[in-house]
Amino acid sequence: MEEKKQKMVPKYHYDQMEKATRLKLRDEFLRRSGMSLITFYDKLRKDSFKPLERELYENIFIIQQN
Known part of the structure; x- marks a missing residue:
């Protein structure tokens, strides 16, 4: 069974x-x-970031926070 990735x-x-x-x-x-x-x-x-906006969001909020 395939594992579902959490979004x-x-x-x-x-x-x-x-x-x-x-x-x-x-x-x-x-x-x-x-x-x-x-x-x-x-x-x-709305979770409606475009792919590049989402990448920037994740870079700033996930990576830089740590």
Whole structure:
């Protein structure tokens, strides 16, 4: 039987972070992506990041957090 890979849901991961950390990382994401704050939260809520945006999100929020 094939194992199902768990999909990381960005909103869940974002909500689990400390407020100061997530705001710092959010600002870094906005700076590097050129995305507006409203668009960021809309895409986060809907999990509708495009592939390159998702890659940047994971790079900033997953890799840099550790």
